Amino acid sequence: MSIDVTAERVIPVPPERVAAYAMDWRHDAEWTQGIRTAELTGEAPGGGFGTGAEVTRTAYFLGRRIDYVLRVAAYEPPRLLDMVSVAGPLPMHVTYTFDTHPDGTRARIRVRGGGGGLYRLAAPLLARRVRADLGRDLRDLEARLVGHG
Template sequence: MDVDVSNEIVIDRPVEAVARYAMEPDNAPAWYKNIESIVWRTPRPLAVGTQLDFVAWFLGRRLAYTYEIIELVENERMVMRTAQGPFPMETTYAFKPVSPDKTRMRLRNRGRPQGFAGVLAPVMAGAINAANRKDLEAIKTIMESGA
């Protein structure tokens, strides 16, 4: 069973500010509750092909994985993918201006759990959905407080 979870929120900040903050990997631990750390595996700046090592906690387990940026469109979209582990994942950030001072941010995670993880796909989808909603609320709070 595939997992495909998409959530969105409107943030009272211009699209350029929201996209710049969200697409900066070093900011992820501030707004992603489950992300513990990020290490750049390839040199800066962020570009297609950049690789980032993430350490996160999910469903009570510590996970270490490498994301590779596969698409990057300034102020519009970033897509990153990991292929290793029991749950290959693709994460998409998408940004659309609602007005000059408001941005709709969409966070999408999709993948196909392998092996035993496939049995847990419905549980994983629910946990990802809940986490994404909290993460989007966190970035909204950070952005609207002046980040």
């Protein structure tokens, strides 16, 4: 069994501003639940951050330290950042999208993942926890951008 969880929130800020902040790996630990550190450990073929770049994150989830590497599969600011895990405890695919909305930006995060063993058995719990964390991520992202954080 795998998880496929999506959360979204309308943020009263233009998409370009939301994406500029949210797509910058240097801000990951400021608004993403559980992430303690994020580091650009592999640059994109053209240099810097973009398609092909790799970000190593250290996170804590359900009380356990998790180190994983996400490779950027698609980078189309200000609309899309799509990343796939290339190292870590379970396969993971994280997609951020930012679309224009009459009230600002519709920010959406989708996490897909799976695996065997404990992760397979814990999938329902894991999905609920991921959904709650994504909701908090978007709340914290909005707070950072509108000056309440």
